[in-house]
Amino acid sequence: MIKIKIAIITDIHGNSVALKEILKDAEKNDVKEYIFLGDLIIDLPFGNETLELVKNRSNKVLKGNKEQYIIEYDKEKYNWENIQFKNTIFMYNELSKENLEYVKKLPHCMSLEYEGVKLLVAHGSPKSVEEQLKQEKRELLDYYTRNLKEDCLIFGHIHEKMWYETINNKIVINAGCAGVSPFYKGQAEYIILEVSNGKVNNIDLRLVDYNIETIKNKIIKCGILDIDKTLMNLTYLSISGNGKIRYDFFHEAKKIMIERNKKLYRDDAKGIFKYFKLYDDDIWLGLAEKYKEYFVFK
Numbered sequence: 001m002i003k004i005k006i007a008i009i010t011d012i013h014g015n016s017v018a019l020k021e022i023l024k025d026a027e028k029n030d031v032k033e034y035i036f037l038g039d040l041i042i043d044l045p046f047g048n049e050t051l052e053l054v055k056n057r058s059n060k061v062l063k064g065n066k067e068q069y070i071i072e073y074d075k076e077k078y079n080w081e082n083i084q085f086k087n088t089i090f091m092y093n094e095l096s097k098e099n100l101e102y103v104k105k106l107p108h109c110m111s112l113e114y115e116g117v118k119l120l121v122a123h124g125s126p127k128s129v130e131e132q133l134k135q136e137k138r139e140l141l142d143y144y145t146r147n148l149k150e151d152c153l154i155f156g157h158i159h160e161k162m163w164y165e166t167i168n169n170k171i172v173i174n175a176g177c178a179g180v181s182p183f184y185k186g187q188a189e190y191i192i193l194e195v196s197n198g199k200v201n202n203i204d205l206r207l208v209d210y211n212i213e214t215i216k217n218k219i220i221k222c223g224i225l226d227i228d229k230t231l232m233n234l235t236y237l238s239i240s241g242n243g244k245i246r247y248d249f250f251h252e253a254k255k256i257m258i259e260r261n262k263k264l265y266r267d268d269a270k271g272i273f274k275y276f277k278l279y280d281d282d283i284w285l286g287l288a289e290k291y292k293e294y295f296v297f298k
């Protein structure tokens with residue numbers, strides 16, 4: 001009987017340091033196949049490094065909403081002034097030509113089969129890179145499993161801690177968040193799925209340590225702090241065990257926008273940019289000042 005171990009890695013968000021540790025852990029555990037569920041890049045600025053590691057490991061790679069931003073920015077070249085938007089443009093400009101072309105060709109979901117076990121893998125949902133299949137959304141989870149042809153539905157995007165359950169006789173797996181999980185200090189989530197003879201034998205929810213100091217130094221060296229420190233500070237809070245502070249920052253920013261009767265979304269946005277939340281620069285900078293005691297990049 002052939003057993004096969006498959007690593008499922010989602011939401012790396014440019015964290016090549018975490019990805020390297022995941023790949024080491026997977027090798028130690030005899031993983032033979034790798035599936036990447038998108039949001040490979042953006043948030044942390046090490047996109048090219050991340051894509052090289054991914055490309056060398058697998059051709060079972062999906063795009064997420066972050067890759068979709070790059071694809072649509074490539075077409076539309078929005079010149080939105082918001083400081084916050086400059087991070088996305090930074091990553092777009094940093095990507096090698098080859099990696100930009102690579103990102104453009106990624107599919108948004110795939111149906112795969114290993115040893116008689118069929119998997120439907122997606123970033124958000126089988127319909128969209130943006131849809132969120134949170135565990136509390138029972139109707140949506142029912143909808144996507146009711147007539148599912150495959151045995152398992154596997155996705156990421158929601159950045160909830162990893163979970164799995166059986167719904168309508170199908171195994172549903174949220175693969176967590178490898179690169180920017182707000183629930184840990186320097187730990188990456190991924191899943192090892194073991195299958196054989198038409199059955200899922202084991203679903204191993206893995207947590208792997210990585211060095212956040214290494215990331216801090218890489219951020220300082222890469223030049224992004226000249227463009228905007230705030231988003232890097234917020235992302236660093238997320239990976240260093242202070243995800244709650246990051247959450248509070250965005251919650252407060254949203255509250256102020258609503259008080260001002262301002263829209264969070266741009267009227268001129270097309271495609272996925274309709275879901276791209278932008279806050280006024282004075283709110284962004286004002287909150288950066290308010291939260292500065294928590295920020296490592298001054």
Ligand SMILES: [Mn+2]
Pocket residue numbers: 011039064065066123156157158
């Ligand atoms: Mn996502």
